[in-house]
Amino acid sequence: MNTQEPDREMNTESQVRNQLKKKLRNQRIRRVITWVVVIAILVGAFQSYSFYKTNGHLPWAKAKAPVTTVKESEAKVYESSFTNxxxxxxxxxPNDIQSVILRSTGTVTDVFVKEGDSVKKGDVLIAIDNTNQLYDVASIKADIEKAKLNGSERDLELLELKLKSATNKLDYTQAYANFDGVVASVKVSEGDYFEAGSSAMTIIDxxxxxxxxxxxxxxxxxxxxxxxxxxxxxxxxxxxxxxxxxxxxxxxxxxxxxxxxxxxxxxxxxxxxxxxxxxxxxxxxxxxxETVLTLLPQSALTVGRGGVTTVTKKLADGKTQTVIVTVKYLGEGISQLLTGDLKVGDTLIIRKTDTNASAFSAMSSGGRSPAGGIMRIE
Known part of the structure; x- marks a missing residue:
């Protein structure tokens, strides 16, 4: 039997397998290189775009000096009258509100008004049981009568003070209207137990x-x-x-x-x-x-160093004069003249710088004005 034939077949199979691996490896390398190139192109394009947005030109292009035009127009100082x-x-x-409060605790014996009733200042609105208070007042009055006959002057003075205190406590068992008004609400009824300091009803004027x-x-x-x-x-x-x-x-x-x-x-x-x-x-x-104001356009104002505000006034001979003014901005592009050597009818020069439009015009016309002349930088 010939043993060289199987060896030859194994070598051939090994060679085919190695060639296939080499081919796949080369394909992977080419794929990686392709992606690297694509990413590099994208990154370069993005950086170039960002540079252009910031600087107005591509990195390899020469930067151009900004081209600026100044447009002049005229406006008048004028006056306007208005009613503010x-x-x-x-x-x-309500003109006045009274929260009716009793300063004593006890059972409500009388409610003299209802919601919607008209009341006069001093009217009694509500009362609570005053039996104890009446007793205290009567007892002290009896003691005073005895003191007038047998007691000392000092005892009489103390009893008079005690009577005043008892009388006040008796008065606290009723609530009164503080002004002429109308009963807006009633929160208690006869027989209710009332806590001192709580609101019993509301009176309004x-x-x-x-x-x-x-x-x-x-x-x-x-x-x-x-x-x-x-x-x-x-x-x-x-x-x-x-x-x-x-x-x-x-x-x-x-x-x-x-x-x-x-x-x-x-x-x-x-x-x-x-x-x-x-x-x-x-x-x-x-x-x-009516209020009469002297007005001028906000666009005529120039704020310089130190916050000094000025305008350019056109004189009768065509020359211009810088005038220091103080103004108050009123909105909608209008200012009120407060101080300054201006009067109604004076002509003001408004200078407006237009850089973007001029730069675009310069680029689109090769650095020349639409009329064909060289655009000057003011």
């Missing part, structure tokens, strides 16, 4: 209604005592109601929005029955007379 109107909102409260409104510190310069307010209620369909500013506090309040406000009180005298405490309203306060 301040918006309001809030809800109304509806002869006037008042509201506390927040007014911005900027608008407070236009508010004064006695000023009228026009108020609109959803529950009142006959027009507006007139209110009056009756109280301005001495101390303002700082809100969570970082604004200083004053809590101003407005009073409505003789309100209609359809307006109840707790009802909401919208309204306005209008300042008396």
């Amino acid at each position: 109107t301040i918006d309001l909102s809030g809800y109304v409260e 509806r002869s006037k209604l008042k509201a506390t409104v927040e007014i911005d510190e900027i608008d407070m310069q236009h508010i004064k005592i006695g000023q009228k307010a026009e108020l609109v209620f959803d529950s009142y369909t006959d027009g507006t109601l007139e209110g009056e500013v009756t109280y301005i506090p001495m101390i303002g309040k700082y809100t969570s929005q970082g604004i200083g406000v004053m809590e101003v009180e407005i009073t409505i005298a003789n309100p209609p029955a359809s307006i109840a405490p707790g009802y909401t309203f919208e309204g306005t306060i209008t300042s008396e007379g």
